[in-house]
Amino acid sequence: MPYELHYWPGIQGRGEFVRLALEAAGVPYVDVARGDESAGQGVPALLHYLNDGSVTRPPLACPVLVDGKHVIGQTAAILLYLGPRLKLVGASEADRLWTHQIQLTIADAVDQAHNTHHPVGLGLYYEDQKPEALRAAQEFRSQRIPKFLGWLEAILARNPKGSQHLVGARLSYADLSLFQLVEGLLYAFPKATRRALKKTPLVLALRDRVAGHRRVSLYLRSERRIPFNEDGIFRRYPELDG
Amino acid sequence: MPYELHYWPGIQGRGEFVRLALEAAGVPYVDVARGDESAGQGVPALLHYLNDGSVTRPPLACPVLVDGKHVIGQTAAILLYLGPRLKLVGASEADRLWTHQIQLTIADAVDQAHNTHHPVGLGLYYEDQKPEALRAAQEFRSQRIPKFLGWLEAILARNPKGSQHLVGARLSYADLSLFQLVEGLLYAFPKATRRALKKTPLVLALRDRVAGHRRVSLYLRSERRIPFNEDGIFRRYPELDG
Numbered sequence: 001m002p003y004e005l006h007y008w009p010g011i012q013g014r015g016e017f018v019r020l021a022l023e024a025a026g027v028p029y030v031d032v033a034r035g036d037e038s039a040g041q042g043v044p045a046l047l048h049y050l051n052d053g054s055v056t057r058p059p060l061a062c063p064v065l066v067d068g069k070h071v072i073g074q075t076a077a078i079l080l081y082l083g084p085r086l087k088l089v090g091a092s093e094a095d096r097l098w099t100h101q102i103q104l105t106i107a108d109a110v111d112q113a114h115n116t117h118h119p120v121g122l123g124l125y126y127e128d129q130k131p132e133a134l135r136a137a138q139e140f141r142s143q144r145i146p147k148f149l150g151w152l153e154a155i156l157a158r159n160p161k162g163s164q165h166l167v168g169a170r171l172s173y174a175d176l177s178l179f180q181l182v183e184g185l186l187y188a189f190p191k192a193t194r195r196a197l198k199k200t201p202l203v204l205a206l207r208d209r210v211a212g213h214r215r216v217s218l219y220l221r222s223e224r225r226i227p228f229n230e231d232g233i234f235r236r237y238p239e240l241d242g
Numbered sequence: 243m244p245y246e247l248h249y250w251p252g253i254q255g256r257g258e259f260v261r262l263a264l265e266a267a268g269v270p271y272v273d274v275a276r277g278d279e280s281a282g283q284g285v286p287a288l289l290h291y292l293n294d295g296s297v298t299r300p301p302l303a304c305p306v307l308v309d310g311k312h313v314i315g316q317t318a319a320i321l322l323y324l325g326p327r328l329k330l331v332g333a334s335e336a337d338r339l340w341t342h343q344i345q346l347t348i349a350d351a352v353d354q355a356h357n358t359h360h361p362v363g364l365g366l367y368y369e370d371q372k373p374e375a376l377r378a379a380q381e382f383r384s385q386r387i388p389k390f391l392g393w394l395e396a397i398l399a400r401n402p403k404g405s406q407h408l409v410g411a412r413l414s415y416a417d418l419s420l421f422q423l424v425e426g427l428l429y430a431f432p433k434a435t436r437r438a439l440k441k442t443p444l445v446l447a448l449r450d451r452v453a454g455h456r457r458v459s460l461y462l463r464s465e466r467r468i469p470f471n472e473d474g475i476f477r478r479y480p481e482l483d484g
Binding site: 053055056057058059060070072073074076077080081094097098100101104105108111115119120121122123124129132135136138139143144147148151154155158159160 | 295297298299300301302312314315316318319322323336339340342343346347350353357361362363364365366371374377378380381385386389390393396397400401402
């Protein structure tokens with residue numbers, strides 16, 4: 001049975017961190033909500049896991065990974081589960097925990113990026129919170145982007161196995177997530193992110209290395225990669241960059 | 243060597259989720275930043291792990307758990323590590339992952355509670371973002387508190403081993419974190435939270451059960467439990483409740 005990924009069909013969103021891991025590993029998976037309802041796929045299949053009272057361990061939100069009887073929510077928990085199975089994490093407990101810690105910190109950066117366009121209400125439109133968004137984005141650009149990228153740079157610089165990867169000497173899901181974070185920031189805040197990246201050359205080099213990974217680069221050029229857009233987490237609202 | 247917990251000394255904050263696990267298990271630990279600088283403790287010891295270039299795997303933020311050579315950041319990652327060691331999680335991979343998934347979702351609720359008083363800037367004072375905070379708190383009270391507590395209620399109702407615990411038939415760190423989330427919400431949003439709890443009797447009963455746990459109740463009455471205050475994550479600003 002291939003892995004089933006359940007995520008909103010029109011955006012990269014948090015599901016993209018799972019897609020990148022599955023694609024980099026080259027394992028078969030079904031992106032269920034983008035499939036055909038007549039084949040039991042589509043959004044109804046996704047909503048089953050969120051809303052159906054028969055699900056004993058219901059996730060609160062997407063992404064959801066289904067692997068046989070395992071139903072797993074929370075992006076970082078999914079990657080914790082997939083990491084060893086996809087050989088995208090080291091073998092030791094210390095390496096697994098450190099990779100997970102990096103993933104959780106990248107998830108914090110993603111949450112804060114989302115907050116720039118939705119500072120006062122997840123249930124409101126961006127257009128209904130623009131003045132607040134302008135203020136939120138200002139601090140995110142000037143403080144948070146440099147802080148997160150600077151932290152990733154320090155990890156690469158201090159890696160005893162070399163600066164090619166965040167953990168050890170091999171590709172991990174944390175590397176893939178760094179790539180996605182940088183891509184998202186470059187899409188949403190191109191000016192501020194390019195400025196910050198000038199001070200984090202190791203982060204930029206790892207971003208390029210992941211983009212050049214054979215299976216990842218094939219994926220990025222395929223139709224399976226949904227383009228960034230203004231329904232996702234990383235949105236290009238020029239007034240929020242600067 | 244006892245566990246070392248490093249967290250800001252004046253607040254419960256995210257460190258409290260780790261404290262509750264250590265206290266419930268009854269293991270010795272040092273709350274380092276609250277100790278004496280002349281004994282090598284205090285805030286300088288904490289800052290070492292955040293700022294010193296000699297730390298190979300530096301956490302971005304507190305809490306930090308130090309166990310011998312292990313230095314672990316991110317609250318959920320710390321509990322992932324401590325869970326089996328403190329016997330606060332089930333033995334199977336499925337139970338461990340589900341407990342972790344609940345913890346990550348509680349962490350999302352905590353982040354969103356924090357956002358109510360800091361919607362536009364982590365680096366700004368509450369007083370500098372009060373109009374935005376009023377808007378953010380409105381949605382948090384009316385939508386998010388019922389959503390998170392309702393989800394926890396569903397988990398308890400659907401637990402095949404009974405509604406006494408979130409996972410299986412024994413106390414887990416997720417139960418302790420549910421307690422802390424409810425306590426924090428009751429402190430910060432007493433009216434809105436009491437309204438929501440009327441519809442989530444199983445959540446309220448589990449909160450009470452944890453409060454009555456022998457070691458937890460001793461801890462809560464001790465000086466080791468820092469009172470809630472307006473420097474922490476859960477702050478009582480009456481204008482944000484309603």
